[in-house]
Amino acid sequence: MTTAHEPTIPPPRRLRPWNAVERRLARVGITGRMLVLVAPVLWLLVFFLVPLLVVFGISLATKQFGRPPYSALLSTEEGTVQLTLHLSNYIRLFTDNLYVAAYLSSIRIAAIATIITLIIGYPMAYAIARSSDRWRNILLMLVILPFFTSFLLRVYALTGFMRGNGVINQFLALFGIEPLVMMQTDFAVYVGIVYTYLPFMILPLYTTLVKLDVSLFEASADLGARPARTFLSVTLPLSMPGIIAGSMLVFIPAIGEFVIPSLLGGPGTLMIGRVLWDEFFTNTNWPRAAAVAMAMLVVVVVPIMLLQRAQSAVVEK
């Protein structure tokens, strides 16, 4: 090796243009961090947080004719600024049976559908987590694929499946079974929610299950637990964060679901998303719709917080 050389002092560094820019910005108190943050923060403030405040504001107004079709909260009368708040929309929410029933029925439908999704999704996630590496990637892709195909078109595909002369009834007819009425029932709504949200359940479940060490099950079996016992005392508790995350990912959007009840449900299927839609588009009562939205937000806040906690647990493990 003849590459012996004295450590040389490197040539003076050329000042790069952004160094100068950086320094100038730093002088007025702007750091690189702020430049990274400014765009997403501004965007989310203006287009996410402020709109929610606007909704809250308008929920305190009343419907009126004109543009915009709601009363102004602030008005100037004889030189003084007046703030007029109407609680009538909220009072209506609690006194009108339609709204109360819609909320309760939304929660019921979303909860039942979530449980069914969990029951179907858990074994699937478990099977994927336990399959060989090669199969695992293929199966995971098969779970993700429907998630990317149009939600609307998948609901539409279900109508073709469940309608009076649909695939299921034709199949049943082969055995001489009378056609079932499935469309425009709550049953169809359950199927719709389970069908469209199943991937949301499977993915977080899979994420927690795949991280469970096989030796845990072996240890449990070695200590004398039968498979069912192992499942109940080892697998199930350890996959709890995944269960919560998956359930909330199904439950929260299902509560506000509009497309599924309106395409699959019957006129009797009351769901709050649909009520809000009708209030807005059919009755053009914007303040009432805003109040319905605020109340819906209150319903989903607790599940959202549950979800956030479960998700950080899923990620950390």
Add this chain to the structure above:
Amino acid sequence: MRRGWFLPIAAALGFSFLYAPIISLVIFSFNESKLVTVWSGFSTKWYGELFSDPQLLGAAWLSLQIAALSASIALVLGTLAAVALVRFRRFKGRTLFSGMVSAPLVMPDVITGLALLLLFVAMESTLGWPRGRGMLTIVIAHATFCTAYVCVVVQSRLSDFDRSLEEAAMDLGASPLRTFFDITLPIIAPALVSGWLLGFTLSLDDLVIASFVSGPGSSTLPMVIFSKVKLGVSPDVNALATIIIGIVALGVLAATILQLRSRPKKARA
């Protein structure tokens, strides 16, 4: 451990539940008859009909533009947000920021749609912008919720990113900005691609939010499909669905291969 029969059977049933309706939809798109459920011979006439429907084609073109635009905006915003969340451990308002980033993921569509519409109306009456509603307002709305998805995808890639790679680049004389473009960006590129694709498909898919914030004359593809479907089954929707599913399947396949290619390297390193 003994391999049970329960799991494979449950998985097989689950997957057939996921795919049977889609497959039947694809099959019946090639059906001769207008009756979507009774097979009466192979035909591609519904595809022909699809491509001669100007309303549908116009809506599709509008939706594609909106999806590309909003996915691109979301890519920039979501990546910046992810960088901030992963790299800046502590800053003022971090909790609020991370809440704002992830809340659109689970916010019911009807609330998001209504809220944005009310904002746009209020802005128009006070600021005079945006003038009316149409493509611009849909793009803004879609970019907002796509940002959340891009952020999640990029965040997960960034958080298992070996920081010493960036330190090595700086150690060799690259400034932080240079390091970002030379090292960070190429390595997280697969996540950026899948984030963009995710945003693109989500935007293409959205019915509810677009219905709120669109104006007259700016009907997106899902809005047109929805109004058709509400009236009953129409085989040209089957044809359209088949095309979309085909494209998406190819896209997801490509994205998965990209992701898989970038992962094992890291696992072995």
Add this chain to the structure above:
Amino acid sequence: MAKKPQLAVDTRPWRDPKAKPFVRIRNVTKKFGDVTAVNDVSLDIYKSELFCLLGGSGSGKSTLLRMLAGFEQPTSGTIEIDGQDMTHVEPYNRPVNMMFQSYALFPHMNVEQNIAYGLKRDHMPKAEIAARVAELLALVKLQDYGKRKPHQLSGGQRQRVALARALAKRPKLLLLDEPLGALDKKLREETQFELVKIQESLGVTFIVVTHDQEEAMTLATRIGVMNQGEIAMIGEPTDIYEFPNSKFVANFIGSANMVEGVVTEDEPDHVRIRSAELGCDIYVGHGVDCAPDQILWWAIRPEKMHVSRDKPEGQFGANVTKGMVEDIAYLGDMSLYQVALDSGKRVRVSQTNSIRGNPDAITWDEVVYVSWADNAGSVLTV
């Protein structure tokens, strides 16, 4: 071992009080929140040294290295390299390069691009870059691997690419974070010598962080032992092993038998220590800075003691004790005896197995005498 030429006195500038240090760390403290990772460390490192920072996890050695590289800013204190204050210079403006523990090879660049990366940042002409890359590939014997991506290389090859990349800019100072930590034992031993050879031929100053004391012993001209954010001892490998300055260093480096005792004679040329644990007096053949009746510790390495069946003649009525062989670990080249003394104290003594298959070897439950020379142990006051 492989550093014979360096042992000449003229290559040991740290022994020359007039020598100018190349790296000067002065009173450096680094706090992360409430945790003090590095506490008031001062350290001089000389040109062409191969200095090892040795310590357990959490000892602050890596933090100190990262401050030298510029990835962390000291909370207080200064770092000077070649006479220039580098304390607050950005990592990309320092004449210092680092070899990372994980190697941190850019996965999307091939070997040549990885090595050339730093040179490109200096806007070196293309032809020169190519020449330098070729030279470095030859140096680490990877001439045929230039077009490979990091994931197509073995662990040892990656380690060499990382070294070549870190050397490419001809840094004044090279920092190596556990450079051999990810290699298996056999490869590690080979690479140690390789690393020393490269360092000597280039004359670059190396600072190596390691938790492996054997590695530090093999590589280093000097070792800085770190404990809880502080430098416990600085010295040549022999100093650290043979003349530890504290109980911590004696226990941390190699293994040592440690006993407590009381000074009974304190003379300029010797001291006598009474140890109840040993069951005998310890006669130390040199003066020790201590007071009569002071309680202190005496540490001795297992190979510095001797076991025998017959009572050897002790020196000055000391340095011999008696016990029973409780356990023997046969290690091939030597055997390690665990002897239980009458006080219940257990000492470990190692003996070279110089006779093949010795049928007369000392065995379990035998009563043996343990003895040592008057300069075999270290007297420790802290």
